[in-house]
Amino acid sequence: MRNLSIFIAFLVFLAGCAAPPPPQADAPRLLLATTTSTRDSGLLDFLLPDFEQSHGAFVDVVAVGTGQALKLGEDGNADVLLVHARAREDDFMAAGHGVRREDVMYNDFVLVGPPDDPAGVGGGGDAAAAFARIAQVGAPFVSRGDDSGTHTKEKQVWAKAGIDPVGGWYVSAGQGMGAVLTMADEQKAYTLSDRATFLARTLEGTHLEILVEGDAILFNPYGVIAVNPAKNPQINNQVANQFIDWLISVQTQERIKAFGVAEFGQPLFVPDSQLWRERSQ
Amino acid sequence: MSLDAALLEIVLLSLRVSGFALLLSVLLGIPAGLLLGLRRFPGRRLAVAAVYTGMAFPPVVIGLFVYLLLSRNGPLGGLALPFIPSLFTPQAMILAQTILAFPLVAGFTMAAVGGVDPALRVQVRALGASHWQATWAVLEEARGGVVAAVAAGFGGIISEVGAVMIVGGNIEHRTRVLTTAIVLETGKGNFDLAIALSLVLLGLAFSANFLIVYLQGRSFDP
Amino acid sequence: MNEILYALSGVTKAYGRRTVLAVDDLTIRRGETLAVVGPSGAGKSTLLRLLNFLEPAATGTISFGGQTIVGGDDAPLAVLRRITTVFQRPVLLKRTVAANVAYGLGLRGQRNTQAVVAKILDAVGLSHLAGEKARSLSGGEAQRVALARALVLHPDVLLLDEPTANLDPANVALIEQAVAQMCREQGTTVVFVTHNLFQARRMGDRVALMLDGRLVEVGDTDAFFEHPVDPRTAAFVRGEMVY
Known part of the structure; x- marks a missing residue:
């Protein structure tokens, strides 16, 4: 009987380690639902400590596809969203799920592929034409396939090219950007x-190259x-508003502009808030 | 934060979440296993079938279930009661893992006590054991199997990723545990860190099972 | 010696639809040794389980020390702890021999039992095996451990269910002596079931014959064997009953 008691004491000890970690003080917590690109690029790690220190609040980042991020907002499970799918954001606002929307920044998408470029699309400036060529050749193409902002954008380009991508060459991965680049x-x-995730992954050793960039789409x-x-x-909502004010402030926008320059030789995101635009003019 | 500190934080959180979930599932699962293994009552077969189903339940399904339950749009989350955990908290992960480990602990316990000679209970009653003492005696006879039940429960949850990813959200410093960190770092292409985390996970799972087998072999065998 | 300890009245027990025991009337006196004989399936073991209050009777009453007791899960623990049974097949716990013997004392909250355990092990000739795993013993050794585990409790009532079946003569003698000594020293009431008529005659103050769940005859040992009243008893003691 004693031996079993020792064993149970061991379990209780495990549970002692296990008491749920105390929430750090009583600081307010802000749940930010965002796309994987902002986290995986390292931008949030770079920006957020400043907000947490200046406002005494903690930001919990849940990085998911844009579809799930918007759904988290719709169900009231997040306080603030940072996403990139303009049309769906507008729908979200129109449906009354959000009370305030601000432009933050932009980056651009790039079509990347293997250096030997079997479809021969390198150097072009027309994304839809390049997509059409890939489909025509049947060169392998990996899609996020996760209803994310990037996936939404990809579907736009296919639509513009007039192609419904199906076939053995078209791989729907259902994973984040980093994983898809690796794949x-x-x-x-x-x-x-x-661009941001692509540059970050290239630094870590992938061998893909930018083949098409600069198209308005x-x-x-x-x-x-x-x-x-x-x-x-x-x-x-109060901290959410503070967060938005902070994110679109000129000071934070300056930091967005500076992010990545040291590492990649070019900024990964271009600041684009209302306040920033007014200042630049 | 240095790499080691970050790693330590993730390991400790994993142990906290899975340790607490294990404790809860042991506190609930052993009595349930005893009940199912030793008593005959209406609905028992149904309950046994449910436990066996639960033992093979995919973690992601439990994750989705708990997610929908705790979502502020959901039946429990909408109540906003203080003792109901919010999504994306360690408590929500503990809930999901408890649901995962409970049928493992209950099922293995049930099988273990069911394998004890029924005459033993009669014998210890004849020696003057109360109900609790008799039940305890059966549990002690089945200790090898009960320890295996606890090990199975721990192994099942420390290494699962589906449920904690969905209900925990993999938030850095808060709900990022070993398995979700491995998924993240693999996705980011940080294979070095992913491998380091994997080795820690393997080490933890092995140590826990070794400890249990050691306890079983050493202080439990007369 | 004449005080009535057990009084059974109209007691029946059934498993499913099969009635396995029907005892209209039986009294057992404090301090006596009652041998119960009869063929297999006569209900002897069931009778012992009822006397230990491990199971409830289907009908009828069993009084113990003047109180009516209902056996089974709700039997009063204080009564249960004055009675113990040594079963035909010893079920030992997965512990050492000494820990098995100390088990019943532990249940009663007694600590520091090494001395009494050592003494009782000596009495059944198992001192040398005290530290061995109980499950590694031979049949005879295991049955002696089971007996020691019962004797150490100093019960008011000791129930023995064919405790010496399948044992060699040396073990049989050892067990019989240990039981007889305890009766002598402590006035223990003993009910024992046996196939062995010689054993019944050696040890019983009275002997009861059971057939098909019913008591055929209960009598003082000499009378039972020398002048049986019921013809079935006469056939049984002559070894002429075919079953």
Whole structure:
């Protein structure tokens, strides 16, 4: 009987380690639902400590596809959203799920692929034409396939090219950008990526190259949205508004502009808030 | 934060979440296993079938279930009661993992106590054991199997990723545990870190099972 | 010696639809040794389980020390702890021999039992095996452990269910002596079931014959064997009953 008691004491000890970690002080917590690109590029790690220190609040980042991020907002499970799918953001606002939307920044999408470029699309400036050529050749293409902003953008380009991408060459991965880049690298496939994640992954050793860039359709604006606090009493609209004010402030926009320059030789995101635009003019 | 500190934080959180979930599932699962293994009552077969189903339940399905339950749009989350965990908290992960580990602990316990000679209970009653003492005696006879039940529960949850990813959200410093960190770092292409995390996870799973087998072999065998 | 300890009245027990025991009337006196004989399936073991209050009777009453007791899960623990049974097949716990013997004392909250355990093990000739795993013993050794585990409790009532079946003569003698000594020293009431008529005659103050769940005859040992009243008893003691 004693031996079993020792064993149970061991379990209780495990549980002692296990008491749920105390929330750090009583600081307010802000739940930010965002796309994987802002986290995986390192932008949020770069920006957020400043907000947390200056406002005494913690930001919990849940990085998912834009589809799930918007759904989190719709269900009232997040306080603030940072996403890039303009048309769906507008629908979100029109449906009354959000109370405030601001432009934040943009980056651009790039068509990347293996250096030997089997479809021969390199150097072009027309994304839709390049997509059409890939489909025609049947060169492997990895799609995010996760209803994310990047996936939405990719579907736009296919639509513009007038192609319904189906076939063995078209791989719907259902994963984040970083994973899809790794997959494309391994399979010598094309994919559509945001520039930030692409640069970060290249630094870590993938061998994909930018083949098409600069097309207007590849423009990728990010918006920040405060979720409607009428959904439930737990939504922290006050801190959400502070967060948005901070994110679009000239000071933070300067930091967005500086992010990545040291590492990649070029900025990954271009600041684009209302305040920033007014200042630049 | 240095790499080591970040790693330590993730390991500790994993142990906290899975340790607490294990404790809860042991506190609930062993009595349930005893009940199912030793008693005959209406609906028992149904309950046994449910436990066996639960033992093979995919973690992502439990994750989705708990997500929908705790979502502020959901039946529990909408109540906003203080003792109901919010999504994207360690408590929500503990809930999901408890649901995952409970049928494992209950099922293995049930099988273990069901394998004890029924005459033993009669014998210890004849020696003057109360109900609790008799039940305890059966549990002690089945200790090898009960320890295996606890090990199975721990192994099942420390290494699962589906449920904690969905209900925890993989938030840095808050709900990022070993498995979700491995998924993240693999996705980011940080294979070095992913491999380091994987080795830690393997080490933890092995140590826990070794400890349990050691306890079983050493202080439990007369 | 004449005080009535057990009084059974109209007691029946059934498993499913099969009535396995129907005892209209039986009294057992404090301090006596009652041997119960009869063929297999006569209900002897069931009778012992009822006397230990491990199971409830289907009908009828069993009084113990003047109180009516209902056996089974709700039997009063204080009564249960004055009675113990040594079963035909010893079920030992997965512990050492000494821990098995100390088990019943532990249930009663007694600590520091090493001395009494050592003494009882010596009495059944198992001192040398005290530290062995109980499950590694031979049949005879295991049955002696089971007996020691019962004797150490100093019960008011000791129930023995064919405790010496399948044992060699040395073990049989050892067990019989240990039981007889305890009766002598402590006035223990003993009910024992046996196939062995010689054993019944050696040890019983009275002997009861059971057939098909019913008591055929209960009598003082000499009378039972020398002048049986019922013809079936006469056939049984002559070894002429075919079953």
